[in-house]
Amino acid sequence: MNGMINRIVEISVRNRIINEEDIEITKYGLESIFLHMISTTLLILLGIFFRRIDIAIIYLMVLILLRKNTGGYHCKTFLACVFTTSIGLLFIIITNNIIGEYWKELIGILFILYSMIKIYMSDPILNKNRMVSDTVVEKCKKTKNKWLLILVCISLIFHFLVKLQLLNSYDYFYAITSSLMIVALSINNLRRENHEKTNKDGIGVH
Template sequence: MINKLACKITYYIENNSDIKSISDLEKITYSLQAIFNELFKTVILIAIFFIIGKLDYFLFSMMILFSIRIFAGGYHCSTTISCLFFSILFFLPTSLLSGFLPKLNMVFYYVIALLSILVILFRSPYPNKKRPIKSKKRRQILKFLSIFFTISWLCILLLYIKDISYLNCGFSTILLEVSQLIPKKKGVF
């Protein structure tokens, strides 16, 4: 349904604009599909976490994830439904379990912060088959932005967040995002 809607909009654009390049039209279709898929997924996730009473943790986790992931990359599913399930499995521990975890030794948080920065430094931006990064300059900009947002969130978490549940929620979000950047053997995902 989402793909058909994106194709109809692209068809409308093709017939009512000067854009005629097949490549440009494919990019428009892909972008529309990505936007609609994200909207669909976000509405479902908000509903789920609202129902289980963890919407505030979900939104906090999502804010951290999106500000890092958009530049660092990560695992991508092949279908909207598999992406939705993967997202549910991603946000459940960050939103649900973080409230049950006690405050850990601060050394643990600093070690996780340092390891996260190192993984981002060496592994981001993580390649995506559908949106390859061809320019070295773009790769450097994405790396810089992913490092910047990761360090920014780690500073916010370590220096300003006093609520243990939000601290654990933020750290688990960063940890799960960074774990997607670590090289995996073929066939793992």
Template sequence: MFSKASVSLTNRLIKNNMIKQEDFEIYQFGIENFLMRACHIVSYLILGICFRLLPELVIFLIAFVPLRENSGGYHAKTPLKCYFLSCLAVLTFLCLVRFSPVSIMEYSAILSLASSLILFLIVPVESENKPLDDTELTYYKSKAGFLIIIELALVLIFKMLLWNELSFIITLSLTFELLIALAGINLKSRKSMIQG
């Protein structure tokens, strides 16, 4: 779907002399990625509006997306599977925020500390789609580590200020990334066992 639309849009740009034919693949790839991301974001916002948790969702995405991009973990093999899994993750987040009792939110500091410590040990997690060399591993490790520290600090500050819901939202971003990282490690180890 996005592939056809991106090809059509890129051909239109070439036809209108806005880009050169030899740059077709670069622009087509960029347009396709833009369309996919736009579809993801619009879907997330619709879910947030349906649950009446749009501000909470925006805070979660601000915390989660940079952490996800720098920590790695499981990646779906197809754009459609990626879309459905991402929407499922957002839906799960919204359900947890909407339906979790306040008593569970009280434990956000403990959960975020445990998630952070494990993430520190395992990130970045490579995937088949995104193998990393030594320089990239060092770069992503330090960047992910910095983000983990910032988010953990925010959880503790929000906890001290008794802003339990905000603390819980940031905790969920750390916990979701931990689950994705562990899924990526599990998939990688299963594949190496099959090949070995």
């Protein structure tokens, strides 16, 4: 994929579509686009293969709504990122199939309590090619907290629907809370000022 991105950037520079000083940020943008496209396609295919497209869509929506606004783990390679994202979905599907309703409810409650705190306290993902001002940080935090609240409320609605016997299982409650937990576990604890210091020192954060 890097070869294709480099080729696109090379052609863009040659045709004066972008300036040479914008090469790195353009590469970063293209990598993000390709990563999202391939990850989304793979997650949907996994959902179809395991006949749980509903869980795949829930997982995907949680990632889309929260991941870019939280301080997530940066994998060293494109394949590692796709692999870890896919493992998260497989974990949810497999555990959802093998554990009973009691454990889905209990684990889901524990997941939601931990993930709410961790995600709420997180900062936006930082990258040397993604300029993040204080204004953008605050905006991302507000967006993240808004979607976090909405997702938590939706999960609780599914929980109460089961209690009211309008749904037969905690599948959707567990899927949302597990997805939130995966996002929470991917959050690094590096504070923004430390990240900026490591960039100045030439030490990358992955």
